[in-house]
Amino acid sequence: MVLGVMSIPLLVGMIQSDRERLHRLSTEKQEIASDDGKIKVTVSGMWTKLPELNKQATLQVGYKTKDMYLIVFTDAKAAVGDLTLEKHHQITRDRMLQKMTDASATEPVSLTIAGHPALQDELSGTEKRTNVVFLHTTVDDGDHFQQILAWTLKSRWQQQNKLLREITGTFRSEK
Numbered sequence: 438m439v440l441g442v443m444s445i446p447l448l449v450g451m452i453q454s455d456r457e458r459l460h461r462l463s464t465e466k467q468e469i470a471s472d473d474g475k476i477k478v479t480v481s482g483m484w485t486k487l488p489e490l491n492k493q494a495t496l497q498v499g500y501k502t503k504d505m506y507l508i509v510f511t512d513a514k515a516a517v518g519d520l521t522l523e524k525h526h527q528i529t530r531d532r533m534l535q536k537m538t539d540a541s542a543t544e545p546v547s548l549t550i551a552g553h554p555a556l557q558d559e560l561s562g563t564e565k566r567t568n569v570v571f572l573h574t575t576v577d578d579g580d581h582f583q584q585i586l587a588w589t590l591k592s593r594w595q596q597q598n599k600l601l602r603e604i605t606g607t608f609r610s611e612k
Contacts, residue, residue: 471496476509476583479607495583505597507587507604514580525582526556526575533573533586537562542573551609553578559598561591570594572601578610 469486470477476496483500490497494508510529517525526545534540540562548555554577561570568591576583585608587601 469498475611477609478507478604480604504593505589505601510584512582522554522556522575522577529575529584530573533560533571537564539563550576550606572605574605576608583610
């Protein structure tokens with residue numbers, strides 16, 4: 438009986454400690470970099486590197502319990518020929534739309550990310566029997582086109598798209 442009563446404060450302390458740790462992880466920001474350290478995004482502590490997302494991607498991160506993910510593909514301009522930002526964005530957009538059923542897209546909008554010109558649109562559809570929405574962004578960083586794909590389930594898009602846009606906006610590439 439005495440041991441049981443003594444365990445209660447210990448248990449309460451452990452629960453409070455876990456809550457504090459989770460709160461700290463959800464609010465503290467961390468930078469996650471590609472293996473070569475050149476591609477970076479800033480996320481909350483709940484996000485982790487997920488190298489299994491796509492083997493061709495330069496950077497793969499996710500927040501699994503919230504079904505939010507982000508990957509970056511890097512294409513050297515020298516390797517893709519004489520493509521403009523608009524053309525590269527259109528090619529990658531079309532490729533994504535072809536992979537999904539019931540696919541649709543918004544019109545691309547121009548923006549600036551880390552001082553570089555970029556195009557961004559939303560692509561939605563069904564992939565592997567799952568309804569998803571991608572935030573599709575292409576950044577022209579001078580020597581490369583950086584394709585950033587951030588996505589979640591369509592059912593979670595309304596509450597998560599703002600955060601996915603913010604994380605995409607933290608993207609940085611270094612030479």
